[in-house]
Amino acid sequence: MGRGDLTNAEWELLESFLPCGGTRGGRWSDHRRVINGVLYRVRTGVRWRDLPERFGPWETVYKRHRRWSADGTWTMLPSRIQAAEDAAGRIDWDVSVDSTAVRAHQHAAGARKTPAAAGPQKGSVRGTDRVDPVLPETRRPTGGSGPVGECLGRSRGGFTTKIHLAAEGRCRPLAIVLTPGHSGDGPQLRHVLEQVRVPRTGAGRPRTRPDQVLADKACTSRANRRYLRRRGIRHAIPERLDQQRHRKNRGSRGGRPTGFDSERYKKRNTVERAVNRLKGFRAVATRYEKRACVCLGTVTLAALVIWLRT
Known part of the structure; x- marks a missing residue:
């Protein structure tokens, strides 16, 4: 076993959830060796062609990663681990929401403009009904600005x-959503929370509602607060100064002040620490993939490792 490879205990957790047969009646190459090859690439950020020979042909490793990114296998595996953790009471349901920008390498540009470029419409083909974690509006035709369709955009970081x-x-990712780099945080709060879906180990619906949500001022819109209030979710979101002045200028028509608990808000640093853990994987800190669904598979696999090793 090499450095960073799956341990025997981690492999036992994943083995039963992996597909058994290959395509067209063939057999898959050894899952453990291939997954270790993908993990090596996600951890180091090397080119696929530069994978060490101990992982087998690089084409096999790359194609397996691409296939499982598109059909939702990588999305399914963390949900299984989360279900076991939730059944044991080891998930803290005080959920923090934030975002981080990832610089795209020049090799991430140039994907073909096809209708299926953004991946499948559902999060998995294995019975889950998650909505697509690549935002629907990023899949619309964009004319000359084709990269937006693959969650690539222009921002201050390029x-x-x-x-x-x-x-x-406990600083472990529950939901991941990709958008172009110029997208705002506030409009995506609802979509991110809709991705939170932890299955039950026995009978019952998956858990989708946190105990409380912590977010910064970028998510302080009235629409977000109404959405959280409608779902019965407590929140700690500070109000911007311009919103406070506008509310006070309207007098009684401005409504009551928004409730804000500064002590609860101190816990929001958990999402910042989760971002730091994700960016410890070099293929997450810099985007190399052309396709948005493959990029999402890379980030999801990094989150899976965090769940397995935390």
């Missing part, structure tokens, strides 16, 4: 992709 993240109280 050619970037933004990772929107919801992390539970």
Whole structure:
């Protein structure tokens, strides 16, 4: 076993959830060796062609990663681990939401403009009904600005992709959404929370509602507060100064002040620490993939490792 490879205990957790047969009646290459090859690439950020020979042909490793990114296998595996953790009471449901921009390498540009470029419409083909974590509006035809269709956009950092993240109280990612780098945080809060879906180990619906949501001023819009109030979710979101002045200028028509608990808000640093953990993987800190669904698979695999090793 090499440095960073799956341990025997981690492999036992994942083995039963992996597909058994290959395509067209063939057999898959050894899953453990291939997954270790993908992990090596996600951790180091090397080119696929430069993978060490101990992982087998690099084409096999790359194609397996691309296939499992598109069909939702990588998305399914963390949900299984989360279900076991939730059943044991080891998930802190004080959820913090934030985003981080990832610089795109020049090799991330130039994907073909096809209708299926953004991946599948559902999060998994294995019975989950998550909505697509690549935003629907990023899949619309964009004319001459084709990169936007693959969650690539222009921001202060240049050619970037933004990772929107919801992390539970122990700094582990619960939901991941990709958008172009120029997208705002506020409009994506609802979409990120809709990705929070932890299955039950027995009978019952998956858990989708946190105990409380912590977010910064970028998510302080009235629409977001109404959405959280409608779902019965407590929140700690500070109000911007211009919103406070506008509310006070309207007098009684401005409504009551928004409730804000500064002590609860101190816990929001958990999502910042979760971002730091994700960016410890070099293929997450810099985007190399052309396709948005493959990029999401890379980030999801990094989150899976965090769940396995935390």
